[in-house]
Amino acid sequence: MKKQILSLFILAAAMWAGAAEPRSEISTSDAHATVKQGEIAGYSENGIYIYKGIPYAKAERFMPPKAADAWQGVRSCRNYGPTCPQDKRQGWQNDEIAFAFNWDDGYPGEDCLRANVWTPAKTADGKKRPVMVWLHGGGFAAGSGQELPGYDGANLARKGDVVVVTLNHRLNVLGFLDLSDFGPGYASSGNAGLLDLVAALEWVRDNAEAFGGDPSNVTIFGQSGGGGKVSTLCATPAAKGLFHKAIVQSGSILSTMTSEQSRRIGREVVKQLGLENDVKKLSTIPYEQLLAAGSAAVATVRKQLESEGGIGGAFIFGWAPTVDGAVLPRQPFADGAPAQSRDIPMLIGSTRCEFSPTTYVPMLRNADMAMAKNFMAQRYGQEGADKIISVFGKAYPDYQPKDLIDFDISFRPSAVRQADIKSGQGGAPVYMYLFTWESPVLDGSLRSTHCMEIPFVFNNAKIHASMTGGGAEADALADRMSDAWLSFARTGNPNASSLPEWPAYTADKRATMFFDNKCSVEYGHDRELLDTAAKYSKPKSF
Numbered sequence: 001m002k003k004q005i006l007s008l009f010i011l012a013a014a015m016w017a018g019a020a021e022p023r024s025e026i027s028t029s030d031a032h033a034t035v036k037q038g039e040i041a042g043y044s045e046n047g048i049y050i051y052k053g054i055p056y057a058k059a060e061r062f063m064p065p066k067a068a069d070a071w072q073g074v075r076s077c078r079n080y081g082p083t084c085p086q087d088k089r090q091g092w093q094n095d096e097i098a099f100a101f102n103w104d105d106g107y108p109g110e111d112c113l114r115a116n117v118w119t120p121a122k123t124a125d126g127k128k129r130p131v132m133v134w135l136h137g138g139g140f141a142a143g144s145g146q147e148l149p150g151y152d153g154a155n156l157a158r159k160g161d162v163v164v165v166t167l168n169h170r171l172n173v174l175g176f177l178d179l180s181d182f183g184p185g186y187a188s189s190g191n192a193g194l195l196d197l198v199a200a201l202e203w204v205r206d207n208a209e210a211f212g213g214d215p216s217n218v219t220i221f222g223q224s225g226g227g228g229k230v231s232t233l234c235a236t237p238a239a240k241g242l243f244h245k246a247i248v249q250s251g252s253i254l255s256t257m258t259s260e261q262s263r264r265i266g267r268e269v270v271k272q273l274g275l276e277n278d279v280k281k282l283s284t285i286p287y288e289q290l291l292a293a294g295s296a297a298v299a300t301v302r303k304q305l306e307s308e309g310g311i312g313g314a315f316i317f318g319w320a321p322t323v324d325g326a327v328l329p330r331q332p333f334a335d336g337a338p339a340q341s342r343d344i345p346m347l348i349g350s351t352r353c354e355f356s357p358t359t360y361v362p363m364l365r366n367a368d369m370a371m372a373k374n375f376m377a378q379r380y381g382q383e384g385a386d387k388i389i390s391v392f393g394k395a396y397p398d399y400q401p402k403d404l405i406d407f408d409i410s411f412r413p414s415a416v417r418q419a420d421i422k423s424g425q426g427g428a429p430v431y432m433y434l435f436t437w438e439s440p441v442l443d444g445s446l447r448s449t450h451c452m453e454i455p456f457v458f459n460n461a462k463i464h465a466s467m468t469g470g471g472a473e474a475d476a477l478a479d480r481m482s483d484a485w486l487s488f489a490r491t492g493n494p495n496a497s498s499l500p501e502w503p504a505y506t507a508d509k510r511a512t513m514f515f516d517n518k519c520s521v522e523y524g525h526d527r528e529l530l531d532t533a534a535k536y537s538k539p540k541s542f
Contacts, residue, residue, distance in 0.1 A: 025045065025046055026043055026044070026045045027043060027044045027045075028041070028042075028043045028044075028078070030044060030122065031043050031044045031049045031050070031051070031122075032074070033049075033051060033123075033124070033210045033211060034124075034210055035054065035203075035206075035207045035210055036067075036070075036203075036206050036207060037055065037067075037068050037069065037070045037071060038070050038071040038072065038073075038074075038075060039073070039074045039075065040054060040074065040075050040076075040077040041074050041075070041076050041077060041078070042077050042078055042117075043078050044122075045154065046154070046158070047120065047158060048118055048119065048120060048154045048157050048158050049117075049118070049119050049120070049121065049122060049211075050078075050116075050117070050118050050154065051077045051078075051116065051117045051211075052077055052078060052079055052080050052081070052114075052116045052117075053077050053078075053079055053080050053081030053114045053116065054077050054081075054114060054115045054116070054117065055068035055069070055081070055111075055113060055114060056068060056113055056114065056115045056167065056199060056200050056203035057113040057196065057199040057200070057203065058111065058113060059113060059170065059192065059196070060283065061110070061174065061282070061283045062174075062177060062179055062186055062189040062192060062282070062283070063185075063189075063192065064188050064192065064195050065113060065192075065195055065196050065199040068113070068203075080106055080114070080116060080144075080145070080146045081109075081111075081112065081114030081168065082106070082107060082108060082109025082110075082111055082112045082114065082168070083105065083106040083107065083108055083109070083112055083144035083146070083147075083168055084108070084110075084112045084144070084168055084169065084170055084171040084172070084174060084175070085108040085109070085110060085112075085172075085174065085287045085291070086108070086138075086141060086142045086143075086171055086172055086291075087141070087142065087172070087291060087295070089103060089105060089142065091103065094360070096442055096445070097359075097360070099442075099466055100441055100442065100446055100466050100467050101148065101451070101466075101467065102148070102149055102464070102466045102467070103147050103148065104146050104147055104148075104149075105144070105147065106144055106146055106147075110170075110174065110287070112168045112169070112170065113167075113168065113169060113170070113196055113199070113200070114145075114167065114168050115145075115165055115166070115167045115200060115203065115204075116145055116146070116153070116165065116166045116167065117153075117163065117164070117165050117211050118152075118153035118154050118156075118157040118163070118164040118165075119157055119163045119164075119211040119212055119213065120157055120158060120161055120212065121163070121211055121212025121213075123212075124209050124210050124211070124212060125212050126209070126212075127161075127212050128213075128214035128217070129161055129162050129163050129212050129213050129214060130160070130162045130163070130213070130214060130217045130218075130219065130486075130489045130490050131162065131163045131164075131165065131204060131208050131213040131214060131215070131217065131218045131219070132153075132156065132162055132163070132164050132165070132218075132219045132221060132485075132489050133165045133166075133167070133200070133201065133204055133218060133219065133220045133221070133243070134151065134153070134164065134165065134166045134167075134221055134222060134226070135167075135197065135220060135221070135222030135225075135226035135227075135229040135230060136151070136166065136167075136168075136222065136223075136225070136226050137222070137223045137224030137225045137226045137227075137251070137451065138171070138224070138225050139224070139225040139228070139318070139319070139320075140171060140172070140175065140176055140193060140225055140228070140229075140319045140320050140321065141171055141172040141225075141318055141319045142171060142172070142225075143171070143225065143226075144168050145166030145167045145168050146166065148451070148454060148455075148464065149455070149460065149463050149464040149466075149467075150451075150454040150455035150457075150458050150460045150463065150464040150467070151166055151454070151458065152458065152460055152463055153165075153166060153458065155458060155459040155460055155463070155482075156457075156458050156459055156460075156482060156485075156486070159459055159482060159486065160482070160486035160489070160490070162213075162486060162489060162490075163208065163211050163212060163213035165200075165204060167197075167200045169193050169196035169197055169200065170192055170193040170196050171193055171319070172291065172294065172318070172319050173269070173290050173291050173293075173294035173319070174192070174193070174287075174290075175192050175193025175194075175196065175319070176190055176191070176192070176193050176194075176262070176319040176320060176321065176322070177189055177190065177192075177265070177266055177269060177294060177319075178190030178259070178262035178263050178265060178266040178322055178324075179266045179270070179279065179282070180259070180263060180266070180324065181263050181266060181267055182266075182270070182279045183279075186279075187324075187326065188324070188326065188327050189266075190257075190259070190262045190263075190266070190321070190322040190324055191321050191322060191324060191327040191328055193321075194229075194232060194233075194236060194321045194327060194328065195238070195327060197229060197233060197239070198233075198236065198238045198239050198242065201218070201220070201233075201239060201242035201243060202242060204218060204242070205218070205242055216244065217244055217245075217489075217490075218242065218243045218244055218245075219243065219244065219245040219246070219247065219488070219489040220233060220243045220245075220246050220247070221246070221247035221248075221249065221347075221457075221485070221489075222247070222248070222249065222251060223249035223250055223251060223451065223453070223454055224249070224250050224251050224450065224451065225251060226249070226251060227247075227248040227249045227250055227251020227252060227253075228251040228252075228253040228256075228320075229251075230246050230247065230248050230251065231248055231251065231252060231253040231254075231332045231333060231418065232253060232256065232321050232328065232332050233246075234246060234332060234333075234338050234340070234341040234344065234346075235328065235329075235330055235331070235332045235333070235338040235340065235341070236327065236328055237329065237340060238327065240340045240341075243344070244344065244492075245344060245345050245346075245347075245488060245489060245492050246341070246344050246345070246346045246347075247346070247347040247348075247485065247488065248346065248347070248348045248349075248415070248418065249349060249350070249453060249454075249457070250349075250350045250351060250354060250411045250415075250450060250451075250453075251411075252333075252348060252350075252411070252414040252415045252417070252418035253332050253333070253414075254331070254332060254333045254334040254414060254417060254418060254421075255331040255332065255333075255334035256320045256321050256322065256323065256328070256331065256332060257320045257321065257322045257323070258322065258323055259322050259323055259324050259325065261301070261305065261322070262322035262324075264301050264304070265294075265297050265298060265301050266297075268296075268297035268300050268301055269282075269290075269293050269294050269297040270282070271297075272293040272296050272297055273285065273289070273290075273293045294318075294319075295318070298318040298319070333417075333418050333421050333422075336421060336425070337421045337422050337424070337425035342425055342426070342427035342428065343427050343428050344428055345428040345429050345430070345431075345488070345492035345493070346419075346422050346428070346429075346430045346431070347430070347431045347432075347433070347484075347485075347488050347494055348415050348418055348419045348422070348430060348431070348432055348433075348505075349415055349432055349433035349434055349435065349512075349513075350408065350411040350412045350415045350434065350435070351408075351411075351434070351435040351436075351448040351449065351450060351452050351453055352406075352408065352412075352434060352435065352436045352447075352448045353406040353408060353447040353448045353449050353450075354408040354410065354411045354412075354449065354450045355408075355410075355449070355450050356405075356406035356447050356448075356449050356450075357375075357405050357406060358402050358405055358406055358445065358447065359406075359445055359446055359447060359449045362445070364402065364405055365402065365445055366402075367401050367402045367405055368401055369401045371401065372401035372402065372404040372405055373385060373389065373404075375404070375405050376388065376389065376404055376405075380533070380536040380537065381536060383536070384532075384533075384535070384536030384537075387532050387535075387536070388404075388407075388529065388532050388533055388536070389404065391528045391529050391532050392404060392407070392529060394525075394528060394529065395525050395526035395528070395529040396526075406447060407529075407533070409533050409537050411450075412434070412526070412530065413530050413533075413534065415432070416432070416510070416530065419432050419505050419507075419510075420507040423504070423505050423506050423507055424507060428492070429492070429493070429504040429505075430504065430505045431488070431493075431494050431502060431504060431505055431511075431513070432505040432510065432511065432512045432513070433484075433512060433513040433514075433515060434512050434513070434514055434515070434522075435448055435452065435453040435456075435515045436448055436514050436515065436516045437452070437456075437473075437474075437477055437515060437516045437517065439452060439467060439468055439469055439474075440469045440471070441466065441467060441468070441469050446467070451467075452467065452468075453481070453515070455467055455468050455474075455478065456468070456474075456477055456478040456481040456482065456515070457481055457482060457485050458478075458482065459478045459479065459481075459482035460478065461474035461475050461477070461478035462474075462475065473517050476517075477515065477516070477517065477519075479498065480496070480498045480499055480515070480519060481515055483496035483497075483498045483499065484496050484499060484502070484513075494513075499513070499519050500513075500519060500520060500521055501521070502521060503521065509523050509524065510523055510524040510525075510527065511523055512525065
């Protein structure tokens, strides 16, 4: 009898646990859609229809993309497609960071022009849902549309009744090797990866209705390198009309490579491989050999430019789009806001700590004021350190010594500058945010580091609990932040009932939404701090 009672107790407990945690229900029987190339089969999970690895285009090495081939019958699209080949991810060498980020690097393949779609629509039902197209981070050298758990689009699609798209495109030496010095056939090779993004947006335009989406209401959003891609697309003529709202998260590119810089890298790659008289062999050389030559070329050209005093922010990641006069005729924002995106509302921001040294260097995590001052003096010089510290408390009252170490001098200043430029253009509003919430994971060492806001934007605090902790505070903030992103995607205005009133940004007032356990709007809180730091920091374009 006791054993029977115990068995019943265990069964009841299991049933209670099942009721408390909703089970995932997957079906492969009714998720079918028809795109321009043919019919595809995906799967449905808890009311969301999911299609992965859909070819949106095809391309030969260094050549512009072309329309994807049509297929006969039904193509199974249930698994992520190939990711662009890339160098080994250095983050795997740091156990704490690898645990928190929990990357999925997929499998590489040069046939990587693939899209993934999450939609509430079972069929093309004509409901005209907003479409949100995510551009992944990793600079222009690495990453994929699946690399982080937070990229999963199901929760955002379900909550906002929107269509979410993520994608892969050519990167690094495959996407941005400028060979234009070697003949007209290579004229756009330095922007091949950028043209992939245009092709993806054309595919979205042509196929959005198949997933219940509205091709006339497309938002592009991206973080880090993805934000840089958003910034660059705002100045890419071929992308005009393919998107209607833009969100830049920690990736405000103001300027990118000049054609002189990118052509120099291209010439050096060819020299490294000894192919000056047979450049066509680049199309068949093994990728690993091509990448090694590309990396060596970037290092060589960087040293040359440093000695000439011409280094630019474009070299932070080694590869970037180039101002070639055709695909990209001008710098994204350095020369003013692009006229072609005048009517595109923008949402721009960053995290408070970004690449926080204390996250990556454990000995700094418990820094006292003496250690913080020493760190500041090494970075800014003694005079700069003293002056920055004297105004720091005005921007961040009750700060800790480690806040001085983690003070972001790259992403926030570029975001403010981009917002200043955009707001001064008129035409469409711009909104500014700062993500200040600090994760409790790993004893709080992650802080509000680079990429931290992504799970909140996608309403995926629980899915990416190794980053957020997955607790009630994280869930509540994810609800508020995804509210804002969904509202912006629907209307061009991020105001939502779960947030305080969020005014549009102007250069004089600098209204900025702080995303934290308590969200609030601050006005020019760090103006003096940023101005002071700028006097003692080397200028950066990204």
